[in-house]
Amino acid sequence: MKRLLGLCGALALLFATPALFAANQPHPKPAKKPLPVPKEQAVVTHASVTIDGQRIPYTTTTGTLLLYNKKHQATASVFYIAYTEDGKNPATRPITFAYNGGPGFASALVDIGGFGPRRIVWPAPGDIKAEQPPYRLENNQYSILRSTDLVFIDAVGTGYSRIVGYGTPQMFYGFVADGRAFAQFIERYVAKFGRWNSPKFLLGESYGTTRNAVLSNDLVNDGVYLNGVIMCSTVLDFPTINFSAGNDLPYILYLPTYAAVAWYHHRVHPRPASLPALVQETEQFARGPYLNALFAGTTLPAAQKQQIAQRLQQLTGIPVSLWLKADLRITLPVFQRHVMGSTGPMTGRYDGRFLIDELQPLLPRGGRGNEGATTSAIWGALTSTFDNYVSRTLGFKSNRIYIQSSGTVFRDWNWTYHPPVNDLGSGVGTLSTMNVATSLTRAMNNDPGMQVMFNNGYFDMATPFFATEYTVDHMDLPASLRANVHFDFYPVGHMLYVNPKALPMLQRNIGQFIAMATASAAGH
Numbered sequence: 001m002k003r004l005l006g007l008c009g010a011l012a013l014l015f016a017t018p019a020l021f022a023a024n025q026p027h028p029k030p031a032k033k034p035l036p037v038p039k040e041q042a043v044v045t046h047a048s049v050t051i052d053g054q055r056i057p058y059t060t061t062t063g064t065l066l067l068y069n070k071k072h073q074a075t076a077s078v079f080y081i082a083y084t085e086d087g088k089n090p091a092t093r094p095i096t097f098a099y100n101g102g103p104g105f106a107s108a109l110v111d112i113g114g115f116g117p118r119r120i121v122w123p124a125p126g127d128i129k130a131e132q133p134p135y136r137l138e139n140n141q142y143s144i145l146r147s148t149d150l151v152f153i154d155a156v157g158t159g160y161s162r163i164v165g166y167g168t169p170q171m172f173y174g175f176v177a178d179g180r181a182f183a184q185f186i187e188r189y190v191a192k193f194g195r196w197n198s199p200k201f202l203l204g205e206s207y208g209t210t211r212n213a214v215l216s217n218d219l220v221n222d223g224v225y226l227n228g229v230i231m232c233s234t235v236l237d238f239p240t241i242n243f244s245a246g247n248d249l250p251y252i253l254y255l256p257t258y259a260a261v262a263w264y265h266h267r268v269h270p271r272p273a274s275l276p277a278l279v280q281e282t283e284q285f286a287r288g289p290y291l292n293a294l295f296a297g298t299t300l301p302a303a304q305k306q307q308i309a310q311r312l313q314q315l316t317g318i319p320v321s322l323w324l325k326a327d328l329r330i331t332l333p334v335f336q337r338h339v340m341g342s343t344g345p346m347t348g349r350y351d352g353r354f355l356i357d358e359l360q361p362l363l364p365r366g367g368r369g370n371e372g373a374t375t376s377a378i379w380g381a382l383t384s385t386f387d388n389y390v391s392r393t394l395g396f397k398s399n400r401i402y403i404q405s406s407g408t409v410f411r412d413w414n415w416t417y418h419p420p421v422n423d424l425g426s427g428v429g430t431l432s433t434m435n436v437a438t439s440l441t442r443a444m445n446n447d448p449g450m451q452v453m454f455n456n457g458y459f460d461m462a463t464p465f466f467a468t469e470y471t472v473d474h475m476d477l478p479a480s481l482r483a484n485v486h487f488d489f490y491p492v493g494h495m496l497y498v499n500p501k502a503l504p505m506l507q508r509n510i511g512q513f514i515a516m517a518t519a520s521a522a523g524h
Contacts, residue, residue: 037074037165040064043396046086049117049139051146057086058117058145062396064160065192067167067184075167078185079160081107081394082193083117084149094148094199094227094514097186099155101207103178104409106159106402107152108386110205110232114497114506116150117143118393120385122498123377125353135381137389142503147511148201151189156181157409160398174414175436179214183222186215190224199518203230206463206494210235213440217420220447228451228517229440230510233463233494236437237474240467243331248294251329253467255290256282258335259315260458261352267317267339275458275491282315283466293328332461337361348373351493352459374493379404441475444484451517453486455506459493486513 042063049056060083067076085093098115099107112120119140123130144150154161156172163169172181190196204212209231216229235241243250259282262268263275272278293300293308300308309323318330318338326334336346340355348354354373383404390396419438444450454472456465472485488509492499496506 034073034165035163035167037066038064038077040066040077041396043394045394047117049141049143049145051141051143054146056117056145059084059086060394062390062394065185065188066164067156067181067188069166069171071166074165075163075171076156076181077160077162077164078156078181079154080151080185080189081111081116081390082149082151082189083145085145088149090193090195091197092199094201094518095151095190095195096144096148096201096203096230096514097151097153097182097189098203099153099182099208099211100205101210102158102405102410103155103173103207103413104158104406105207106154106161106404108159108402108404109382109495110203110208110497111150111152112137112386112389113382113495114140114142114503115144115203116140116152117145118389119143119497120381122381122500125351125355125377131377131380133380133384135385137385142497142507144507144510144514146507147514149198153182153185155409157406158403160396160400160402162400169412170414173409173412175210175214175417175434177414178211179218182211182215183218183224186219187222187224199227199514200224201228201230201514201517202226203232205232205496206235209233209463210436213436213443214417216443216447216450217439220443220450225447226443226450228453228513229443230513231452231454231468232496233457233460234454234468234471235463236440237435237467237471239435240470241463248291248329249470250332250467251294252286252291253470254332254335254461254464255286255312255315256466257352257458257461257464258318258330258339261335261347261461262315262317262339264353264459265317265340265347268315269317276489278315279458279489285311285315286466290328336461346373347461348375348377348493349461350374350495351457351498352461353493353499374495374498378495378498437471437475441477444481445478448481448484451484451486451513453488453510453513455496455509456487456489457492457494457496457502458489459491462494465489 042061045060047058060081062081064077064079066074067078069075098110100109112118117140118137121136121138155178156163171177202212202216212229212231213236216226219226239247240249240253256279259278260275263271263278289308308328309320312323313320322338339347345355345357349372351374354377356373356376387402415434417434417436420442454468456468490496490502490505492502497503
C-alpha cells in the first residue's frame with residue numbers, strides 16, 4: 001500500500017499542471033532593471049596660462065565617457081577634465097592621466113590643487129581668515145601643463161562619475177575592479193582622441209599611487225606601454241603604515257617624519273639648521289639602534305632602553321617618560337596629540353604643519369571632535385572653488401552633486417588582491433596586510449623602459465616618505481631597473497602642492513622627469 005501511494009504521488013507530480021508545479025517552487029528573483037544610460041558629453045572651452053614667462057594656449061574638454069562590460073552593455077559613466085596644449089602634435093606630445101586616491105576621492109584636488117592650469121590659493125597653516133569664503137582661483141604658473149597634456153579622471157562613485165546601465169559596485173569598488181575600470185577608460189580615451197602614439201604617463205596621489213601599481217600592470221598586459229609613472233605621497237605596502245600588534249615596522253618608518261614635524265614646530269632642541277640633515281640622521285638611527293631595540297622586545301636591557309628613549313626625545317621632542325611608558329612605540333595618534341606638549345593642539349595627519357585644538361582632549365584617542373587639522377583648513381576652499389569652476393568657467397552643467405569624497409565607495413571596497421608574482425600565497429583580503437608593490441615590479445619588468453618617480457613630503461604623516469623608500473628597497477626589482485626609479489622630497493605634507501614654496505620644485509622635477517622619460521624613448 002505504501003508503494004502504491006508513493007507511485008500515485010510520483011504520477012501526480014509527473015502529470016501535475018504547470019500552474020500547480022510553479023506554485024510549489026521558489027520564485028526566482030526578477031531580473032534587475034538596468035539603470036538609465038546617459039549619453040556621453042563633451043564641453044569644450046579655450047584659455048591660456050603663462051608659465052615661466054611663456055603664454056600657453058590650451059583647450060579644455062570637460063565630459064564623460066562610458067565604460068562597458070563584455071557584452072558591450074554600458075556599466076559606468078566616467079567624468080573627466082582634459083587640458084591639451086594648442087598647436088602641438090598629438091603623436092609626440094606627452095599625455096598624463098591623473099587622479100586622487102581614497103579610495104573614494106574625486107580628482108579635483110590634484111587638478112585645481114596644483115597640477116592643472118588653474119589653482120586654488122591655499123590657506124597657510126594658521127591663516128584662519130584664508131580658510132573662509134570667498135576663495136581665490138588663479139592662473140597656475142607652476143602647472144605641469146607646460147610639459148604634458150593632462151586628463152583628470154574621477155573614479156566611479158566619485159565626482160560626477162557613476163554606475164549606469166548594467167553596472168554594479170562590485171565592478172568598480174576594489175583593487176582589481178578599479179584598475180580594470182581605469183585601464184578601460186584610458187584605452188577608450190586614447191582611441192577616441194587619437195593619442196595611441198603619444199608618450200603616456202600616469203600620475204596618482206595617495207591611494208592613486210596604489211592604483212598606479214595595479215593599473216600600470218593592467219595597461220602593460222594590454223599592450224599599452226607607459227613612458228613613466230608619477231607617484232605623489234605613496235602607499236603600496238600597507239603594513240608599512242598600519243600600526244597593529246606585533247608589527248614594529250611602522251614605528252621605524254614613521255620616526256623620520258616625526259622628527260621632521262617636530263623640527264617644523266621647533267620642538268627639537270637643539271634645532272638643526274638643515275631639515276634634510278636631520279632626516280638623514282634620524283633614518284640612520286631608525287634602521288640601526290632603534291630597529292635593534294624594537295627587535296629585542298622584552299629582552300632589551302633597562303639601561304639600553306633608557307638610552308634609546310633619550311635619543312628619541314632629542315629627535316622628536318616627545319619626553320623620555322612617554323617613550324618609556326609606550327615601550328618605545330608611539331603610534332601616530334599619540335604623536336599628533338603630544339608633539340606640541342601635553343596641553344597643546346593636535347597636528348594634522350595629512351600635513352603635520354597644520355594644527356587644530358581638540359574638543360575633548362581627555363578622551364583615550366584624539367580627533368573625535370574634528371575633521372583633522374589639514375582637512376579643516378582646505379576642504380571648504382576645495383569644495384566651493386571646484387564646483388564654481390566646473391559650472392561657470394568650464395560650462396559643464398549637472399543636476400547631481402559633485403562628490404568630493406564618498407564614504408560608500410570606501411565602505412564597500414574589496415581589499416582582496418592576489419600579487420601577480422607571489423607563489424607563496426594566494427593574497428589576503430585585509431587592509432593591514434595588502435601589498436601591491438609587486439604589480440609595479442612586474443609592470444616595470446615587462447615594460448623595461450618605464451620610469452617611475454616618487455614625490456614625497458617631509459611632513460606627510462599619512463604616507464611617510466621613509467616607508468616609501470623601504471617599499472622600493474623591497475620590491476625585488478632587477479638591478480638593471482633600479483636606475484629607472486627616482487626620488488624627490490619637499491617641505492610639505494601629503495598634498496604636495498598646498499605649500500606654494502614647494503610648487504616651483506614640484507613643477508621643475510616632474511617636468512624634467514617627463515622630458516627624460518620621453519627623450520629616452522625617442523632616442524632608442
